Amino acid sequence: MPDSTLTLGELADQVRSKNAGPFWITLDIFFKDERGYRLVANSAVLSKQVIGHLYQVDPATVKYFELPDILAVKISFPRPVTAGSFNDRDLHAGQQHVPLAGLHLPPARR
Amino acid sequence: MPSCGSGHIVVLMGHDPMVAALEAGAEVVLAGRATDTSMVAAVALMHGMPAGPTWHAAKTVECGGQCTTNPAAGGVFVRIDNQGFTVTPLAPDAACTPTSVAAHMLYENADPFRLLEPTGTLCTSAATYTALDERIVRVEGSRFELSPHPTAKLEGTRLAGHETISIVGIRDPHILASLDVWLGYLRSVLEDRVRSTLELDPQHYDLALQCYGANAVLGPLEDSAGPAREIGLLFKVRASSQKTATAIAKTANPLLLHLPLPGMDHLPSFAFATSPAEIERGPSYEFVLNRVLELERGTDLFRVDLSEVTNA
Numbered sequence: 001m002p003d004s005t006l007t008l009g010e011l012a013d014q015v016r017s018k019n020a021g022p023f024w025i026t027l028d029i030f031f032k033d034e035r036g037y038r039l040v041a042n043s044a045v046l047s048k049q050v051i052g053h054l055y056q057v058d059p060a061t062v063k064y065f066e067l068p069d070i071l072a073v074k075i076s077f078p079r080p081v082t083a084g085s086f087n088d089r090d091l092h093a094g095q096q097h098v099p100l101a102g103l104h105l106p107p108a109r110r
Numbered sequence: 111m112p113s114c115g116s117g118h119i120v121v122l123m124g125h126d127p128m129v130a131a132l133e134a135g136a137e138v139v140l141a142g143r144a145t146d147t148s149m150v151a152a153v154a155l156m157h158g159m160p161a162g163p164t165w166h167a168a169k170t171v172e173c174g175g176q177c178t179t180n181p182a183a184g185g186v187f188v189r190i191d192n193q194g195f196t197v198t199p200l201a202p203d204a205a206c207t208p209t210s211v212a213a214h215m216l217y218e219n220a221d222p223f224r225l226l227e228p229t230g231t232l233c234t235s236a237a238t239y240t241a242l243d244e245r246i247v248r249v250e251g252s253r254f255e256l257s258p259h260p261t262a263k264l265e266g267t268r269l270a271g272h273e274t275i276s277i278v279g280i281r282d283p284h285i286l287a288s289l290d291v292w293l294g295y296l297r298s299v300l301e302d303r304v305r306s307t308l309e310l311d312p313q314h315y316d317l318a319l320q321c322y323g324a325n326a327v328l329g330p331l332e333d334s335a336g337p338a339r340e341i342g343l344l345f346k347v348r349a350s351s352q353k354t355a356t357a358i359a360k361t362a363n364p365l366l367l368h369l370p371l372p373g374m375d376h377l378p379s380f381a382f383a384t385s386p387a388e389i390e391r392g393p394s395y396e397f398v399l400n401r402v403l404e405l406e407r408g409t410d411l412f413r414v415d416l417s418e419v420t421n422a
């Protein structure tokens with residue numbers, strides 16, 4: 001996709017990731033305003049399939065939540081590699097938000 | 111259940127053992143592994159405060175300033191009553207807002223509305239968050255669903271081996287332009303040498319090559335294109351003993367120092383970060399157990415030792 005389109009990280013106030021216990025990763029997106037939230041919530045921009053593709057995990061294991069009261073979207077999925085194991089790259093999963101933040105929004109939705 | 115061998119199993123404590131210690135006269139409780147929330151909830155529950163607001167207040171306060179607009183500034187004060195609780199930041203220049211307090215239920219928790227505790231589940235789907243002024247937030251409507259039995263989460267690790275690491279810097283643009291080729295070559299040359307000198311096949315040890323500066327953090331999820339300007343290669347080996355892990359790392363040493371790209375007509379030299387290059391990391395453990403036990407009482411599995419501390 002061309003670099004000229006807006007990314008989720010640019011649209012949102014904050015995109016973050018963290019372990020939810022040693023076997024799960026959770027991603028939180030906080031939006032600046034209602035408009036930004038509506039661009040993503042209830043749309044095809046984000047879905048279990050999109051997360052499955054971005055993080056190379058089975059979409060059936062992905063949990064997806066929309067929180068309109070606080071303009072947030074939350075996504076959780078089992079860690080492909082258990083926290084702290086030999087092949088783990090990020091003990092607290094604090095940097096795993098970057099692929100999500102880099103997701104390009106389709107121009108039609110801007 | 112998987113075997114934990116020479117690893118460790120810990121039980122995640124709820125509030126019941128802490129209440130037992132306080133009721134027995136303890137003024138200070140040194141708890142073992144416990145849920146973040148339970149040490150806050152214990153005193154309030156002991157005084158008969160309602161479970162919904164108590165557990166939600168405990169979850170809100172557990173990470174200090176994380177539930178404020180200025181997380182680095184300090185903690186928060188929660189006041190629990192029969193209908194709910196109020197949250198006030200301690201730092202004068204920090205504020206709690208309905209969003210910052212509600213957002214804290216998302217933190218390190220897979221489900222934003224449900225938080226599992228040893229005695230039940232905090233449910234916040236009907237919670238309301240109201241600003242009392244520009245810094246203080248009121249929360250009502252939190253519920254706590256008691257489990258039929260108290261539970262205890264068991265977490266276990268097993269000894270997975272011993273690790274040795276080396277760190278080497280690579281700045282040469284020729285190597286960095288073909289980094290994947292070089293890494294593949296390194297792995298195959300090393301496997302051959304370990305097989306011929308130590309008589310170990312690759313399935314008898316674990317090898318990780320993490321390139322900080324290229325894709326060490328995201329691995330296959332990394333999508334930024336183009337060669338890195340500089341990388342720090344973390345060479346990590348795990349074997350059944352420290353001696354073997356270090357022997358493999360020492361076998362890798364001349365390769366990490368000098369391995370050329372295939373077809374290169376000279377021997378490059380790379381930048382070891384330490385001397386000697388090998389750093390022994392000691393035993394390495396992995397999570398292998400994550401189970402929930404049903405208990406008769408929340409204090410089962412936990413013993414309380416009381417002792418008097420006197421000023422010498």
